Amino acid sequence: MKKRGGIYIGIGTNMGNRLENINRAYEHIAALAGSIVSKSAVYVSPPWGFEADQDFYNTVAELDTDLDPVQLITVLKSIEVRMGRVKTREQGYESRLIDLDILDFRGEIRVSDTLQLPHPSLHLRGFVLYPLREICPLWVHPVSGKKIGDLIGALGASEIPDKLANAND
Secondary structure (H helix, E strand, O other), X not given: OOOOOOEEEEEEEOOOOHXXXXXXXXXXXXXXXXXXXXXXXXXXXXXXXXOXXXXXXXXXXXXXXXXXXXXXXXXXXXXXXXXXXXXOOOOOOOOOOOEEEEEEEOOOOEEOOOOEEOOOOHHHOHHHHHHHHHHXXXXXXXXXXXXXXXXXXXXXXXXXOEEOOOOOO
8 A cells, every 4th residue: 555645845935925825835736746635834934044024934734746756846846936936046045935845755865966855954944843743743854863842842942933823724
């Protein structure tokens, strides 16, 4: 029997109608990448690594797909473009209409020019760890072997996101 799920996608936005952006991303992911097994609440956090006028809305979705990791990241980046994301900087962080990242792909460890799994900054970012814990409370980091609760416990107070109240699914 085929294993379902176990693929976690981080979704973030800090431009325009952020809830609409997240819902549109879910629609595109379901249509082009696979079925959404579960999704977390939406969390609010300040920009990470740069200054911006608007806070980010972030969520994590668990996905089931027949795509391999490289095919999946290609589809996710095409969804970003389809939704109107335009990168204005070659390096560094900036505001974005939508950002889609593979956080973990069934525990696979991979380092290439195309993709790094798990996401290289995952363990440092409360805005992905909190929603990930919500949908997978027993998740363990594939490289460090640390439980998600321990990773969250190691975060500073500034990395704790707020859960958005009244976000409609």
